[in-house]
Amino acid sequence: MPKLVTPLNDTQIKKAKPKEKEYLLADGKGLALRVKPNGSKMWLFTYSKPYTKKRAQISFGMYPDVTLSDARTSRAEGRALLAKDIDPKEHKEAFANDKAAEAKNTxxxxxxxxxxxxxxxxxxxxxxxxxxxxxxxxxxxxxxxxxxxxxxxxxxxxxxxxxxxxxxxxxxxxxxxxxxxxxxxxxxxxxxxxxxxxxxxxFGTATHKSMACVKPEELPKLISIVNNASIKLMTRCLFEWQLHTMVRPGEAVGTAWHEIDFENKQWNIPAKRMKKRKAHSVPLTPQAIVLLEYLKPISGHREFVFPADKDPRKHLSRETLGAALRRMGLKGKQTAHGLRALASTTLNELGFDADVIEAALAHVDKNKVRAAYNRTDYLERRRKMMCWWSEHIEEASRGNYSVTGNQHLKVI
Structure with a gap:
């Protein structure tokens, strides 16, 4: 028959004095208060571990921070866990680990x-x-x-x-x-x-509008507006460079002289500068080469083809051309990025291979089989297509102050 223990009360606990050796004041059902020689008092719960039945002990905290009532509540929780064959100490450690993991994994x-x-x-x-x-x-x-x-x-x-x-x-x-x-x-x-x-x-869904661009038949008018606008020469050259090469605004302004391969008439853009982090090569048409030759005396000694005004060690902002187009009254009609759409629409309407156009725009094909197509073959096919596009631009610029339309060049 288990020994009967008289439950503790607050008065007993408060009056418990330290002795030469630590001792326990039992409250019953495994709960006791340990009093140490230095006067500290700690609640302990002694129990038999599930399955192994080995004696084990867990602390419920220090008195008076943990009151008698609090300790009894913890004892009841511990006994409830034992009834389910759960070790209270292991349960407490697992809970503490979970809390630590939560604090770390915010x-x-x-x-x-x-x-x-x-x-x-x-x-x-x-x-x-x-x-x-x-x-x-x-x-x-x-x-x-x-x-x-x-x-x-x-x-x-x-x-x-x-x-x-x-x-x-x-x-x-x-x-x-x-x-x-x-x-x-x-x-x-x-x-x-x-x-x-x-x-x-x-939430609702945003309505996306495609990048504004003029109709293909309005290209001559667009070139006329740009070439007759009061803009800096470098901005005018940037417009033509982006139009001929069909690249994104950020890729165009960041053009570096060391990326240009004059011997093979090719512009090699490193992966780190591309939207999809994949290197892209642009075949350079005769008109694009003329533009670069025109810019050589201006920026050839710099790192970038289109250096910034305030700090020539940097390149123009990607917003330069877009802002200029808006000042020309083309807001909502033509954006810098929309020049790619203008080229794509024109080439698609003329019946050029859609895959070749997508490759020229550096769009990543989601079809892995088609993406594995021989890129060298694409490059040569793109060169022919882009030569046609540059000639088309040159024809549209006749009578205007175009840098690449060199037969009619009037630098002002």
């Missing part, structure tokens, strides 16, 4: 780890925008939340100001990136499932 910590993994695969500008979106719209509210505790409701509430400001395009990108982060968290063992997969459905 949403911000996981996002930054994901960005670090993604950064080498994207452009510096894209990586900056990636970080900026999280830092502005998410980290101030969700950054310290353990990724395992993120709820759809909390995340949606955090994103509502963007929806209210009608910034649906930004909102859509952020929702997609949040889901990429959650997939990363699943793959790295932080969470078991993505409970944020449907958050985008709580």
């Amino acid at each position: 949403f911000e910590a996981v996002v930054r780890e994901w960005i670090a993994l993604k950064e080498p695969k994207v452009s510096a500008r894209y990586a900056f925008n990636l970080r900026r979106g999280f830092e502005l719209h998410l980290f101030p509210y969700l950054g310290k939340v353990p990724v395992s505790k993120l709820s759809a409701q909390l995340t949606i509430e955090t994103l509502k100001p963007l929806a209210a400001a009608n910034k649906l395009d930004i909102l859509g990108r952020i929702c997609r990136r949040i889901n990429e982060v959650m997939e990363f968290a699943i793959n790295t063992g932080r969470v078991q499932s993505n409970n944020l997969s449907g958050i985008s459905k709580a």
